Amino acid sequence: MLSEEEGLTHLELLAPAKDADTGIAAIEHGADAVYIGASKFGARRQAGNSLTDIDRLIQFARPFHARVYVTLNTLLYNHELKEAEALIRDLYRIGADALIVQDMGILQMDLPPIPLHASTQTDNRTPEKVRFLEQAGFQQVVLARELSLKQIRQIKAGTTVPLEYFVHGALCVSYSGQCYMSQALNGRSANRGECSQPCRLPYDLLTADGKTMAKNQHLLSLKDLSLAHRLQDLIDAGITSFKIEGRLKDVATLKTSLPITASSWMP
Structure with a gap:
């Protein structure tokens, strides 16, 4: 597809990669880009990968002109900054196309x-937040899942940075980056890659006087997201990167989600 300079917008189907093999499968099934966790500092601690494995994925991706983004999207403690900087230099050295950071x-x-x-x-x-990030030097911004088409259009009208949006996968009951439930209940922070997913658990709902309104129900667990039928609306609103959620998905699960999204890609 032609780039913006040639008159058309480049669109990107972005798939998750639990590991190098999953990323390779995603590219083989049509992904333009994949995102994968490094050995540390990713928002899915259980999906970390060595430099050797990320390098193997990058080398596979090159002949297909596919891109590999690496997630370093947790909050960092001061004593981790030097280690994170060294890791970023290593990722640049092996050819990572971008870092996804918080x-x-x-x-x-x-x-x-x-x-x-x-x-x-x-x-x-x-628009103000995305404009700030653009001015700070970010080259792509992943929008919150909770936005409406109207809100996306407003952001696009006020910025020029490419916009990324989730179109398939799990949904959290809280705003991304603003959930502290796991930390409060279990001492495991979502902003440190350790979410215990308490919103997936069953709960009882009681009134102020103790009357049970619901018992053992999944009151906070949302249905999965699927916007395959709304891709054209999102394109019209200004989205150029369409992201599939799930760096804990195995190859078989990813193979089912990619065709669902890609089938609605073509006009």
């Missing part, structure tokens, strides 16, 4: 010229 402290590091994408964990819901 912590603004990364902008203060002595970084190589690697593109930065603003994670949905940075709570990107307004």
Whole structure:
């Protein structure tokens, strides 16, 4: 597809990669780009990967002109900054196409010229926030899942940075980057890649006087997202990168979600 400079907007189907093999399968099934966790500092701690495995994925992707984005999208402690900076340099050295980040402290590091994408964990819901991220140097912004088409259009009208949006996968009951439930209940912070997913558990609902309104029901667990039938609306609103959620998905599950999205890609 032609680039914007040639008169058309480049569209991107972005798939998750639990590991190198999953990323390779995603590219083989039509993904333009994949996102994968590094060994540390990713929002899915259970989906970390070595530099060797990420390099293998990058080398596979190159002949297909597919891109590999690496997630470093947790908040960092001060004592982790040097280690994170060294990891970023290693990822640049092996050819990662971009980093998906949350912590603004990364902008203060002595970084190589690697593109930065603003994670949905940075709570990107307004034109003002996205404009700030664009001015700070981010080259792509992942919008919050909760936005309406009207809100997306307003953001697009006020910015020029490419916009990314989730179109398939699980939904959280809270705003991305603003959920503290797991930390409060279990001491496991979603902003540190350790969400215990308490919104997936059953709960009882009681009135103020103790009357049971619902018992053992999944009151906070949302249905999965599927916007395959709304891709043209999202394109018209200004989305150029269409993201499938799920860096814990195995190859078989990913193979089913990619065709669902890709089948609605063509006019």
